[in-house]
Amino acid sequence: MNAQARQLEQTALREDIRDYVAHLQFHMTLQARNLVPNLSQAADSRERLLHNAQAEFEKQVSRQAIESL
Incomplete structure (x- = not known):
């Protein structure tokens, strides 16, 4: 395998990893949105607790x- 083919393979691998990380970050952001209540729900919760x-x-x-009586 020549140096140019190896470099192309490494570039493709890096792009695959970048795509995977971007997808993972996007998925984690969506999960976090589902786990954390929105501001109005949090305010209602605080009012209820108070x-x-x-x-x-x-x-x-x-x-x-x-x-005492």
């Missing part, structure tokens, strides 16, 4: 007030 924490706190405070 509401639940506040309700739990108020429940604890009201029980303490009843017990």
Whole structure:
């Protein structure tokens, strides 16, 4: 095999690897979009968490007030 044929083969291999990596990065980006909630879902989740924490706190405070009577 001459040097020019070897160089063409190596170039083709590099291009194949680049295509594979680009495809893999694209696939990983799509997967990440499916795993991470969008901003409106995250805000709803935070509001729900805050509401639940506040309700739990108020429940604890009201029980303490009843017990102290």
